[in-house]
Amino acid sequence: MAEKKKVPIKQGLFHLPDSPGDQPYLIGSKCSHCGYVAFPKSWVCPSCMKDHTMEEISLSRRGKLDTFAVLRQAPSGFTAPYIIGYVILPEGTRIFTIITGTEIRDDALKRGQEVELVIDKLREDAQGNEIIGWKFKPV
Ligand SMILES: [Zn+2]
Known part of the structure; x- marks a missing residue:
């Protein structure tokens, strides 16, 4: 079986912990233009609608x-x-x-x-x- x-x-x-002491976290994205944070991560900012401003962050x-x-x-x-x-x-x-x-x-x-x-x-x-x-x- x-x-x-x-x-x-x-x-x-x-993120799944891959070693002892490592902690899980949700992966979001933050807009470098307006600061809006999205989860799940987004490529277009849902707040200011700009493209290519979202950077991946750990929440x-x-x-x-x-x-x-x-x-x-x-x-x-x-x-x-x-x-x-x-x-x-x-x-x-x-x-x-x-x-x-x-x-x-x-x-x-x-x-x-x-x-x-x-x-x-x-x-x-x-x-x-x-x-x-x-x-x-x-x-
Ligand atoms: Zn934005």
Whole structure:
């Protein structure tokens, strides 16, 4: 039987630690003209619409939880219930994410609380490989 693999949900979205002490981070881009930060990285600035001004940056690993909701029905491959939400990073970027490391309750989290990036299994594909992506957990 083939060994199960960890497969990023998409290339270029995040950095996977490749040595002890290395930390994961999301890969975004920052506009050298207006300072706007985008995730996922973008080639044209979504704010000032200039081309060739976006430079790749590593985004902060911690941010503040904005809105969130408990989902009681899951798409195929996911297990309900789970929590989804938006995290606002210090760069001003809003990240759509699954929230992990907490009880699955409507009152388990507070808006504005600090959360931290983790790279984790999202689901398994038909071959049993782990599809990995980003989540945030309470600090
Ligand atoms: Zn710009």
